Amino acid sequence: MKPYEYNRIKALAFNLVNVYHSVNDKTTQEAVYATAANEILTILSNVPEAQDFLGKIKDSSLTADRTELALLALKPLVEPFSLMTESQIRKTFKKVKKLKLPAISLWDMREVSYFAWNEISSNRKYILTASGDGYYGTISGQFKNICAICKKTSTVTQFLATTKSGSDGTYTKNGTYICLDSDQCNRQIQSADGLENFLNIIKQR
Numbered sequence: 001m002k003p004y005e006y007n008r009i010k011a012l013a014f015n016l017v018n019v020y021h022s023v024n025d026k027t028t029q030e031a032v033y034a035t036a037a038n039e040i041l042t043i044l045s046n047v048p049e050a051q052d053f054l055g056k057i058k059d060s061s062l063t064a065d066r067t068e069l070a071l072l073a074l075k076p077l078v079e080p081f082s083l084m085t086e087s088q089i090r091k092t093f094k095k096v097k098k099l100k101l102p103a104i105s106l107w108d109m110r111e112v113s114y115f116a117w118n119e120i121s122s123n124r125k126y127i128l129t130a131s132g133d134g135y136y137g138t139i140s141g142q143f144k145n146i147c148a149i150c151k152k153t154s155t156v157t158q159f160l161a162t163t164k165s166g167s168d169g170t171y172t173k174n175g176t177y178i179c180l181d182s183d184q185c186n187r188q189i190q191s192a193d194g195l196e197n198f199l200n201i202i203k204q205r
Helices: 003-022 026-043 049-057 064-077 086-092 182-188 193-202
Strands: 115-119 124-128 134-146 153-164 171-179
Touching (some): 003 064, 026 049, 049 064, 115 182, 134 193
Antiparallel strands (some): 115 124
C-alpha cells in the first residue's frame, strides 16, 4: 500500500477508537466498524495481515496505545517512497545554483507521498514526486487554512511556481496554499487526489 493509504487506515482506526469510547449504542459501533472494515479491506486486498488487523480493532475496549501497536504491524507493508540519489536530485534541479539539500537520512520514506523541503534563505520549497519529477516555487506567508495537498486545516503558505504558459516563450505564475511543513503534510495525506491536482496546477503547460 501507499503511504497515504496507511494514513487513511490509521485515521479510520482512531476514529473507531473515538466511537467506541464516546458512543454507547452497540448498533452504531458495529455500523462504523463495518464501514471502516470495508474500506480497509479495499486498501489491503489480498493481504493476509488484513484480517488480523481487523480482528484487533473490532474490540470495543480498544485503546489508542493498542491501535498504535496494531498499526505498527502494518507499517512494513507500506511501499517506501523511492528517492533518487543526491546527484540525480541536483540534476533534476540543474537550473538552481548552490542547491541546498535536506538531511535525507532523517526521513522515514514509508511516510512520504512526496518529498519536499524548504530553503529559508531563498524562500523556496522544492518538491520531488514518486515519478521522479521535480518542481520548485516561492513560498510566502503562513496562516491557518486548508492545504490543497492533504486537504486538512494546517499552517499553510502560498506556493507559487513560474511555468511556461505557451510556445511564445511567455511565463506565468501558478500556485495555491499548501502546508508550510511538508513532513506534517505527508502524515496527513489520506488520498492521492489533492497531490495530483496540485501538481496539475504547477506543471509546465
